[in-house]
Amino acid sequence: MRLVSELDDEKKRYVREGFDNDEELAVFDLLVKEPISKEDILKIKKLSKLILVKIKSKIHELDHWKDKEETQSIISVLIRDILWADLPESYDISSVDRYRQRLFEYVYNTYPAA
Numbered sequence: 001m002r003l004v005s006e007l008d009d010e011k012k013r014y015v016r017e018g019f020d021n022d023e024e025l026a027v028f029d030l031l032v033k034e035p036i037s038k039e040d041i042l043k044i045k046k047l048s049k050l051i052l053v054k055i056k057s058k059i060h061e062l063d064h065w066k067d068k069e070e071t072q073s074i075i076s077v078l079i080r081d082i083l084w085a086d087l088p089e090s091y092d093i094s095s096v097d098r099y100r101q102r103l104f105e106y107v108y109n110t111y112p113a114a
Contacts, residue, residue, distance in 0.1 A: 017045065023110070024048045030102045033091070040088040047086045051103070054082060059111055066108065079103050 014025040027048040032041070058078055065071040080100045087096065 019045070019048070023052055026106060026110075027052055027103065030106055031087075031099055033095075037090065040090050043086070043088045047082070050086065051079065051082050054078060055107055056111070059107075072104075072108070075107060076100065076104050079107070 014020075014022050017025060017028065019025045019028065025048075028044055031044050031048060036044070055075065055078065058075060059065050062071045062074065065075060080096065083096050083099055083103075087099070091099075
């Protein structure tokens with residue numbers, strides 16, 4: 001019962017935060033930092049949705065993207081480029097690589113190679 005309750009709480013959270021699914025919420029959680037303004041929260045929410053769409057699209061173009069360093073690099077660079085362009089200004093430029101690594105690990109562990 002507790003597990004069902006916890007799952008319901010997570011589902012309620014992603015709906016409450018304005019996301020369409022738990023993947024968007026997971027990306028948001030990986031990108032959010034403390035302290036953060038309400039304006040930056042809105043930007044990170046928008047970015048969380050955008051970046052997933054672009055990553056999934058690119059993964060579908062690649063054949064077995066996890067199997068080669070070259071194709072893994074394509075995803076990593078895509079993530080980096082989107083973060084550089086769309087992270088709020090309050091995020092330190094030097095932290096982009098840390099967020100890129102977090103997101104890449106999430107994507108690598110979440111999305112299949114084929």
